[in-house]
Amino acid sequence: MMCVGLTTVWGQSLNIESQYSPLNRQRSPRSSTEYIILHTTEGGGRGSLEKLRRFGEAHYMVDTDGKVYRIIEHRRIATHAGRSMWDGRSNVDNFSIGIEIVGYHDRPITNAQKQAVRELLRQLKAIYRIPDNRILPHSMVAYGRPNRWHRAAHRGRKRCGMLFAREDVRRELGLTSKPAFDPDVRAGRLVVADSYLERVLFGPSPVGTTTAAAATATVPDAPNVIARNRSAWDIAREQYNSPETRYEFPDGTVRRGNEISNWNRMPAGTVVHMGNVAEADQQREAERVQLIGRDGQTASEIAGDATRDARTIYFMGDGRVVQGNEMTEEEVNRLPRGTGMLVGYMHGGVISARRRAFDIVGPRWNLSTTFYRLPDGRIQSGEEINERNIPNGTMVFFQP
Ligand SMILES: [Zn+2]
Known part of the structure; x- marks a missing residue:
């Protein structure tokens, strides 16, 4: 080798x-x-x-x-x-x-x-x-x-x-x-x-x-202190809500990114400590199904202005899979905690005996950025899915 x-x-x-x-x-x-x-x-x-x-x-x-x-x-x-x-x-x-x-x-x-x-x-x-x-x-x-x-x-x-x-x-x-x-x-x-x-x-x-x-x-990174014009995102980027990122508040308490829910109330002077996050780790955290209540308190905290976009996919608690453009604003605002979301994704189709993963998404079928929703409700990435055993009825989602 x-x-x-x-x-x-x-x-x-x-x-x-x-x-x-x-x-x-x-x-x-x-x-x-x-x-x-x-x-x-x-x-x-x-x-x-x-x-x-x-x-x-x-x-x-x-x-x-x-x-x-x-x-x-x-x-x-x-x-x-x-x-x-x-x-x-x-x-x-x-x-x-x-x-x-x-x-x-x-x-x-x-x-x-x-x-x-x-x-x-x-x-x-x-x-x-x-x-x-x-x-x-x-x-x-x-x-x-x-x-x-x-x-x-x-x-x-x-x-x-x-x-x-x-x-x-x-x-x-x-x-x-x-x-x-x-x-x-x-x-x-x-x-x-x-x-x-x-x-x-x-x-x-x-x-x-x-x-x-x-x-x-010429390359000063933002100092790692939250200020009026410097958000947690400015400092930690997509690691802002990672358990590896720790926030030290002015009163001395320390919390991890995944323990914080109200990002609008982060006090100025909060110091952000990031683990030494290698490029490879950042890449892997960039794509996953996000959950209301974990990755944001509301759909718009997760998807910004794209909550009702055709490329925002919702995995509802009752098993339905819905695109953002199929919902009203009111419905989006009422989505409960635990609702799963993929932002910037397309529904490629459904696996059948005659239509396999490669037929739907081509060479992307086994990448970590492609997601499969199995008939039992589980969601797996292309890296996790067992190629020979993808059940018929599985839905495929990919980044267009
Ligand atoms: Zn890179």
Whole structure:
């Protein structure tokens, strides 16, 4: 399974080792490859490699010493981008390669990493004929579903890979162009929820600074204290209600994100302590069935202005599955605790003897972001479902 090799192309060498994910062979080949997405692991190499392998969440990982690991074969789908959109097309995983670079979105990478990433990009660009302006930081394509702070779908779900938008950093990676603006914001499909990120991604780079100084000087994260203009979301993003995120109130009491229900009453001065949340963990928490009473007190706290959207799916206590556009405002407001919700999802159809999961959602059928509602009411993700034993009558939901 493990093989160590040195690949030489055009006189350049890459120290690369296969550490394939157990999921590699189950992943379908992509039908097209048009983008390369650059990530930062937001955690150390060893732990990141283990998680990325376990969940098949990258094609490559580049460690701080410049060593490259293959995790998913580059022609197959890796689930690296999560909820994502670029130029009107969602699910960027379906047409991109993902490279995780060990490090942080606001810190320079090592010289060994720069050389390795540059060479890896050069090889992949040649294989797939990808122009430089289609090599994008993850934060450029990630987007968040509507929530209590941002009533519409928005850019700014994460800052992953943000430094790879900087022109000086790109130059060192052999990249000579980048997008000048966000096509989805311009078209009104998304709103900007992190104006600082927006400036880093698309604003002009400062001239005459060294990479190291520039990368750190221009990337201040929000201080981790809640203020009038700084919400729990601004600090913790989609980890805001995670049990790993702890809130220390001005009176000294400490509560975990999952123990807080009234987010409108968070006092200024509350300090937010986040666990060291690796990229792989964030990705996994991004998609799940949300529950009224757990993830928000009302449907609109979970789905923002999208409560009555056809792509907001409700799993009712009596077993019915209803789309948002099939309900009145009053019905939405009366939904009881425990009602399940998927935001930004489509009902693909029902499994039958002649219509299997692959017929309905294609290569996405076994991904963690596809959900199955079994006739007995249980809901399983594509990763959990037993392929050979999906009962007839199971409903399939996917991100369009
Ligand atoms: Zn990422």
